Amino acid sequence: MITETINNYGYSGIKQILFSADDIKKKIKEAGMKISRDYAGKPLLLISILKGSFVFLSDLCRAVEIPCEVGFMAASSYYNGTVSSGNVKITLDLDRDISKYHVVIAEDIIDTGRTLASICELLRKRDPLSLSVYTLLDKPSRREVDFSADVSLFTVPDLFVVGYGLDCGEKFRNLPYIAEAEL
Numbered sequence: 330m331i332t333e334t335i336n337n338y339g340y341s342g343i344k345q346i347l348f349s350a351d352d353i354k355k356k357i358k359e360a361g362m363k364i365s366r367d368y369a370g371k372p373l374l375l376i377s378i379l380k381g382s383f384v385f386l387s388d389l390c391r392a393v394e395i396p397c398e399v400g401f402m403a404a405s406s407y408y409n410g411t412v413s414s415g416n417v418k419i420t421l422d423l424d425r426d427i428s429k430y431h432v433v434i435a436e437d438i439i440d441t442g443r444t445l446a447s448i449c450e451l452l453r454k455r456d457p458l459s460l461s462v463y464t465l466l467d468k469p470s471r472r473e474v475d476f477s478a479d480v481s482l483f484t485v486p487d488l489f490v491v492g493y494g495l496d497c498g499e500k501f502r503n504l505p506y507i508a509e510a511e512l
């Protein structure tokens with residue numbers, strides 16, 4: 330736990346900061362370097378799964394030091410605040426053919442694994458040159474389907490977390506750090 334005073338930016342409901350803006354920046358720098366090495370000279374498409382990963386992708390793409398393109402998809406699996414419905418619906422799809430790209434998905438958090446398992450199944454059918462998953466956060470204790478990311482920046486216990494793109498009832502996305510929410 331970070332003991333410095335929490336700047337909650339006017340929100341109530343923040344219990345503790347788990348990862349500071351600096352912690353996140355360091356991990357993203359490493360992830361960006363890895364992507365730059367692994368995909369040098371290759372056509373690269375970074376995909377953000379909205380809305381939760383819009384902050385992650387915007388920092389990650391600026392840590393990538395090779396040419397890349399970005400794309401956006403949205404899926405909804407959480408219909409009632411914090412309770413997963415188990416169904417994954419694609420609510421926004423990519424605007425292009427991915428068969429000529431190496432695709433890297435940037436996701437905010439893998440919880441049950443259902444969202445990414447179904448997105449990856451869908452994208453594999455479209456025959457990308459390769460497909461890999463970078464997740465900012467991983468909650469392995471909550472997994473309901475067999476799914477793991479290629480790269481996970483932080484592992485979190487079974488807590489509901491917010492900030493840096495992640496929300497609780499659409500709030501807290503603009504916090505620059507990742508915190509445990511008071512439910």
Ligand code: IMP
Nearest residue numbers: 381439440441442443444489490495496
């Ligand atoms: P999954 O399909 O259960 O893996 O859920 C993935 C999605 O649920 C994530 O992309 C988030 O949008 C949301 N989610 C899961 N856990 C949390 C959390 O602790 N805080 C905020 N959103 C979460």
Ligand code: MG
Nearest residue numbers: 379381382437
């Ligand atoms: Mg999400």
